[in-house]
Amino acid sequence: MSKYTSFAVIGAGIIGGPIVNALLSNGASVVVITRPGSSTASKLPTGAKSAVVDLKSASALAAAFREHNIEVVVSTIGHPGLPDQPILADAAKLAGVKLFVPSEFGYSTLGQTEGELGLKDKFAKYLVEIGLPSLRIFVGGFIDFLPWLTEIDSGKFRILGKGDSKASFTAAEDIAGFTAHVLTTLPPSQLNNAIFRIEGTQKTLREVAALYGDAFPVEQVDTFPDEFRTWLHRFIESGQGTTGGSSNDLWEGHHWKGITEALKITPESLSTIRSSYP
Numbered sequence: 001m002s003k004y005t006s007f008a009v010i011g012a013g014i015i016g017g018p019i020v021n022a023l024l025s026n027g028a029s030v031v032v033i034t035r036p037g038s039s040t041a042s043k044l045p046t047g048a049k050s051a052v053v054d055l056k057s058a059s060a061l062a063a064a065f066r067e068h069n070i071e072v073v074v075s076t077i078g079h080p081g082l083p084d085q086p087i088l089a090d091a092a093k094l095a096g097v098k099l100f101v102p103s104e105f106g107y108s109t110l111g112q113t114e115g116e117l118g119l120k121d122k123f124a125k126y127l128v129e130i131g132l133p134s135l136r137i138f139v140g141g142f143i144d145f146l147p148w149l150t151e152i153d154s155g156k157f158r159i160l161g162k163g164d165s166k167a168s169f170t171a172a173e174d175i176a177g178f179t180a181h182v183l184t185t186l187p188p189s190q191l192n193n194a195i196f197r198i199e200g201t202q203k204t205l206r207e208v209a210a211l212y213g214d215a216f217p218v219e220q221v222d223t224f225p226d227e228f229r230t231w232l233h234r235f236i237e238s239g240q241g242t243t244g245g246s247s248n249d250l251w252e253g254h255h256w257k258g259i260t261e262a263l264k265i266t267p268e269s270l271s272t273i274r275s276s277y278p
């Protein structure tokens with residue numbers, strides 16, 4: 001079976017932007033779909049086409065997919081857009097799109113019922129209901145978000161709970177590279193209705209803290225002002241944060257970045273990193 005070559009990426013933000021670049025590097029045809037008024041369209045990489053479309057209009061989106069002969073829709077929309085993903089799926093179905101990659105790119109959402117993860121699993125079930133094949137990619141936490149997750153801008157490495165449950169962490173660059181690699185090299189039969197699980201590394205938050213030496217002393221907290229951060233720490237603490245990395249092998253020969261490499265933590269850089277915070 002021939003491979004997919006024509007992709008639409010919706011919402012080229014933190015992870016969508018690198019996915020667009022990686023798809024283009026792999027020789028794919030890529031259309032970036034942005035909302036009216038978005039600033040993304042002015043920052044697109046060379047080679048990407050763009051279409052400005054109202055994401056609340058399935059017919060307008062379907063017309064854009066048809067115009068560009070889109071085979072695969074990759075949704076990388078951010079949190080506020082997740083409740084409207086069914087509209088993107090309806091549009092893809094209308095236009096005869098062959099594969100939908102939903103905005104997952106986190107911990108496994110299988111069987112989750114609440115919050116962002118519950119919303120993502122509900123959407124995956126919707127894709128099944130309308131008969132649109134999907135590819136879900138679970139990556140654990142983005143390594144790039146670890147400083148945010150642990151509030152190191154406070155001068156401390158903050159952990160809610162004991163911090164001794166293992167979780168998967170993957171660099172955004174590897175998530176984007178893997179997504180583009182599998183989408184452009186595997187046959188549809190291996191992609192349609194598949195779930196891939198990758199990880200750059202598996203560590204407890206205490207092990208991550210140790211990578212910073214004594215630059216950011218661990219501080220145990222009961223809660224964070226940010227509800228989502230509190231929820232993420234509890235989720236990791238519950239032991240559900242690992243993906244297992246069973247799909248890493250699909251990117252044969254790839255070197256997966258660990259935390260020190262992705263965050264450029266070296267003995268020399270530590271004092272610079274430390275001095276950039278209070």
Ligand SMILES: NC(=O)c1ccc[n+]([C@@H]2O[C@H](COP(=O)([O-])OP(=O)(O)OC[C@H]3O[C@@H](n4cnc5c(N)ncnc54)[C@H](OP(=O)(O)O)[C@@H]3O)[C@@H](O)[C@H]2O)c1
Nearest residue numbers: 011013014015034035038040077078080081103106141142
């Ligand atoms: N595992 C992790 O640690 C981790 C970390 C970050 C993200 N993620 C996941 O990765 C996926 C993508 O997240 P991201 O951080 O890359 O997204 P993002 O950069 O916050 O947003 C991506 C794009 O979504 C588009 N969008 C569409 N509808 C929107 C709406 N109603 N409100 C705001 N933006 C909207 C915007 O594009 P336009 O303005 O061009 O239309 C925006 O640039 C999500 O599923 C998220 O949960 C996981």
